[in-house]
Amino acid sequence: GAVVSQHPSRVICKSGTSVKIECRSLDFQATTMFWYRQFPKQSLMLMATSNEGSKATYEQGVEKDKFLINHASLTLSTLTVTSAHPEDSSFYICSARQPGFRSGGYTFGSGTRLTVV
């Protein structure tokens, strides 16, 4: 149990376009999901906390108008990178929180590599 599916795994887009990344909890309901960003040879940086049915909470320095997060159901959170630019190229990974599971309550998706050209 406790599987999180993230899609797409890789995406290449043109500068100025928007890209949507989906994060689904397949076999449990996730009231809270987290979105992270990872640059090469760096750690995961928390971008925002996504709560079902309410507005996301963004970390300091993260532009909420650029990184739109929607958590409309208990199994789906989406991250939309709007007007993407090359500096937005990165590895994005989501996590769903479900206390009590063997993984300690945090299950991660397999990540999305975004390349903006």
Added chain:
Amino acid sequence: SQELEQSPQSLIVQEGKNLTINCTSSKTLYGLYWYKQKYGEGLIFLMMLQKGGEEKSHEKITAKLDEKKQQSSLHITASQPSHAGIYLCGAVMVGNTGKLIFGQGTTLQVKP
């Protein structure tokens, strides 16, 4: 400032040698997590520690959390090439409403 300090940032060891990675928090931890990752791939959950003084082992990897719940170490015994990767400590801090934040990561290379 970094709330979770992980060291060393990189490590190169000879196969068969032991190694230790440290993770220190400026605040009391609710829970401490260790993950392994290859860059560009998902995280592999290794262990979670919640109680002060707790120690857990899995195969050749042992993780400990100090009594004050502010410092953890990950120890690998008799390292193998399969242990190579990025090791990440993650933590939920008391009062942080469940947010899991990460240290800087440690890149481990094991030379055959």
